[in-house]
Amino acid sequence: MPKVSKEQIAAAKRMTAIEFLRRYRPGALEKSSARGEYQLVAHDSFKINGESSVWHWKSRNIGGRYALNYLIYVENVSFVEAVQMLCGESPSYIPVEHEQIEKKRLPFKLPPKAADNSRVTRYLLGRGVSLPVIQYCLDLKILYESAGYHNCVFLGLDEQGVPQYAALRGVYDYGKTFKIEQEGSDKRCGFCIPPAGGSHTVAVFEAAIDAMAEMTLCGGKADKYRLSLGGISATEKEPLALQEFLRRHPEVTTIELRLDNDSRGRMASECIQKVYAKRYNLLDLPPEIVNGDYADMAKNKLMARIAAERAAVCR
Template identity: 35%
Template sequence: MERRRFTEEERELAKSIDLCDVAASLGYTVKRVGHCHTLAEMDSVRIYNRKSWFRWSREHESSGRGGSQIDFLMTFAGMEAKEAVFWLLDFAGYRSCPEGDKKPKLKHQIRQVRAEEKKEFVLPAAAQGNRHLYGYLCDQRAVSRDVVNYFVKKGLIYEEAHYHNIVFKGNDKDGNTRFASMRGVFDRNGRAFKCDVAGNDKRYGFNVFRERSDEVVVSEAAIDIMSYMDIFQDYENSLLALGMLSDAPLTTFLSEHPQIQSIKFCLDNDEPGRKASEALMQKYYELGYDVEDKPPPEGCKDYNEWLQKAKHQPVAWERKQEMCL
């Protein structure tokens, strides 16, 4: 059966998906170069802001020189525009496509490409203490020391030795770490260092599972999950940070913990976050889960911004705490 025409909203949602993840899923090796990314197999390609690309080469026709995620799939996977949009929506978990659409072959095979083995997943060495971790999370991001202590004692966050980045660990149901991301504590000129640890499994995310809970609270970032826990003093429900707008970590979490019956989406208040929340709410409602959309209040981009504003306004913070009791 031919798929229906996509809406403009779906097209914009497809163009919000991380292009580096898309390229990697096609078999390319994505490498960082300065403030952008390139492909090890074709270093004339540049990916900007993880959302658009350009190929700095005169060998190729102007129609295949750059554009959006949709243009990337049209150029490198031989897709039509409509097919590319639906493939992207499926890739990010917003809707399902036929199985045959999921693994397109590369249209342009790169000469002398050496298939690299999957990198071994090795956690960064830990520092002797967590001084910079506490300084950043408590002083700069306003997360309470009690909440930070909770995650440190569970072994889910620690300070790495070399650059003092914070490491956020994503464990499976048996307590094995399958995913890890890092966040710098020394932001320079408003720029934050963020990256995933090489070799990790993106089907997992930073999470806390609580056996007596049948609800999971879902955010985009680990610090937002910590902020949610601080705001609502929630030590009862399970928590999960996607680390992106794809729901692969949520799919894994639900499969490992079938007792979960309800999902609370606490995604960002920006346009991509709102669109993703609406799509995921619909998807998981149709799968039989109770779903709730709980974005931060108007004027706050995410839960950490809400936390910081609340703590800088003591009266509002006290009122909020009373509401949570």
């Protein structure tokens, strides 16, 4: 097994992550909504400060400042290879593309299931999602409760109906909502609520809970496909989940863009419209709440109903 010296390790630790990315991955970075901050095009939950070089991959709860840690924890490069790369002894490795990184993705494995889905059901009801919508997703086996931490597990299926993607969302409030994609998830297989019958329309959301919330606001009607992109990049013109969905469903003619009503959601909507406008009937339908999403709308409607019921009791 090749080894590296203490001097090489010390030299490798001198390069910051932002310096490495600007020099060797210029196409991988884009500006984020925060001033002086950047994000990875392929992983928009990865943020890095342009001055301090401090980076944090929120969905995986890892971070650092130097290129060495970035290569090890983000691009899955071995310690020795990363040191050699940064010392200039392995220059052929520098132009690694995202496709090559994907080849190193760990095998996809679903979290074990809990004995029942009671906690997930209570959580989603508290977020304003109706019981019929929750049950619809449970019956389709695209939603379940994990054992241990009792997270919501939203599944994305391949063409054979086999799960290839999972988005986990915590049901407990510790001041910050737990949200992560299961290791090895295939972004092409997004969480999708299918219609009860055929449909020529797909509504596109940033998160699975938004899709369930909008279905609730529509009275629980299973009248169209509701697809979650699993997050967005403001400049991503053709999200992988949408590309794959449209490939599988040539009968679809209308795309409802129901992305968040914030700067990133609006920019993403504009980018997607530019790509698909000539091929599809596009409807830009953001939620009514500024800087909000459909889950916020459903929660607000629930709170308003509870307040009205309490007021009626007090009369």
